[in-house]
Amino acid sequence: MSMTGEKYVGMGLAMASSMLIGASFVLTKKGLMNTSAKYGSASDSFAYFRNWIWWCGMVVMGLGELSNFAAYSFAPAVLVTPLGALSVIVGAILASIFLGERITPTGKAGCALCLLGSMVIILHAPEDEKIESVDEIFRLCLRPWFLLYTIAVTLFSLIMIFKVAPKYGRSNPLIYISICSLVGSLTVTACKGFGIALKLTFAGNNQLTHVSTYVFAFTVALCIVVQMNYFNKALEVFSTNIVNPIYYVFFTTATILASITLFRGLSKTDTVDITSLICGFLTIFIGVFLLNTCKAELAATDKCMADSINLREIRTIDHESSDSVGLLESHHRQSSFHHDSPIALSPEEEQAALSRSSETLTPGTLRYADRHSIQV
Template structure:
C-alpha cells in the first residue's frame, strides 16, 4: 500500500507509514521490547545489555526471509553468525562494571574530556551523513542510513543508562528527578530514538529488510 504513487514513501522523505495500523502495531510491540531493554540497563552493565540487543538483528533477518520472502544470502548468514559470535565473546569477557549511585555520577563520567571529544566527533559525522551524503547516496548506499542509526545509538547508551538508574533510584526512595541532568538525559534519549526511528524507516523503505 505504501508503494502506491499517491503516498510519499519514507525513502524519499515521506511519512505515510504513520497512517498504517500495522506499522503502529509493530511500533507498539517494539516499544514494549525497548522498555524491557531500558529496564535491563538499570539493573545490568551496559556492556552486557548492548551486545545482547544485537541479537534482534538475527530475528529480523529470519522473519524477513519467512514473512517478506526476502532471500537471506550468504553474506546475510555470515553477518548473523558474526553477531552471535561477537555478542557471546563480549558477554563472556566483559569487565566488571563499577556501581553507580546517582545520576550526578553518570553526568561526571559523561563530561570527562574523552567522552565529550567522542560525542563531538559522532555528532559531526552524523550531521555530515545527514546533510551531505544522504541526499546524494541515500537511494543507493544503505551504509549512510545505518551509519546515522549506529552513531546516534552509540550516544544514546550513556543517556539510557543514566535514565534507567535515575528511575530505579527514584522508585527506591532516592529522588533523582530533582536533578536537571536527569531531564537532560531524558531529552537526549527521546532525540536519539526519534532520529534512529526516522532513518531506520527510510532504510527499510529503500532497501531489503534482511
C-alpha cells in the same frame, strides 16, 4: 545488590528483550498478513488496527523495548547491545514455525554463530563503575575523552545530514546508516543515564529533582528522532539484506566505543577478556551477515522460480500464437492462388483459429493480420 548481581539482572533483561522483540516481529507480520487477506491492503487503509494479532505484536514489542531500556540500567552496554542479535535468531525460528518461512543451512549456521558469540561476550563482559547518583554519570559524560567523542559524533552527523546525505544518501547506504549508528550510540548513553536515574528513584533515592535527569531525557528523545528518521530512509532506499547487517555492525561498534570511552570499561580488564570480547563481537557480526545472506538466497531462489514459470507461460502463449498465425498464413496462400474460387476454412477451423488468436495474439500476429487485411 552487588555489581555482579546487577550485571546478571541486566543480562537477563537483555535476553528477555531480544526474545520479546523477535516474537513481536512474527506476531506483527502475521497480523498484517491476516489483514491483507481479509481487507486487501493492510497499510493503506490502516485496517490492521482491527486485527488483534497485530495489537498483540505491538504490546509484545513495547514490553521488549522496556526490558531493553531497563537492561542498560543494570548492565554495561558492552554486554547489552550485542545480545540484541538474539532477536534475529528468535524471529527467524518463530517465522519458520508460524509463517512457513524457510531457514537454509547458511541461516542455521548464522544462528549458531550468534549464540556462540553471545555466550563469549556474556562470560567476558566487564562491569560498570558503581553509580550513586545521576549527577555522577553526568560528570562522567563531561570527561575530556567522552566529551571529545560526543563533539566528533555531533559534527560528523551535522556534516553528513546537511552536506553529504542530500547529494549521495540515495546512492550509498553507508551515509544514512553511519548517521543513525553514531547518533544511536549517544542514544544508548543517554538511555543509561536516564535509566539509572529512574532506578535510583524507585529505590528511594529521588533523582527527579536533578537537572541531569531531564538533560538525559531530552537527549534520548532528540537522538531517537534523528536515529529512526535516517534508519527509515535507509530502509526505504536499500534492501533490508544490505541495511540490517551493516547497521548492526556499525551501531554495535559505535555503542561499545561510546561505552568504553565513558566508563573506561576495559581499563580494568585483562588481555584475555579483551581478546575474547573482540572475538565474540566478530563471531556475532559474521552470524548476522550469514542470516541476512540466507534471506537473500531465498529471495533469489523465489525470483528464479517465478521467472522460470513466467518463461514457460510465455513460450506456451507464443506456441499457440504461432499455430494461429500458421493457419491464417495457409488460408491466405491458398486464397492468393485461387482468386476466383477462394478456399474457405471449415467453420470449426475458422472458429478455433480466431479463438486462439483473440486469446494469444502477439505483436507479430497483429502486424501480420493488419498487413494482409485479415480480421481477427
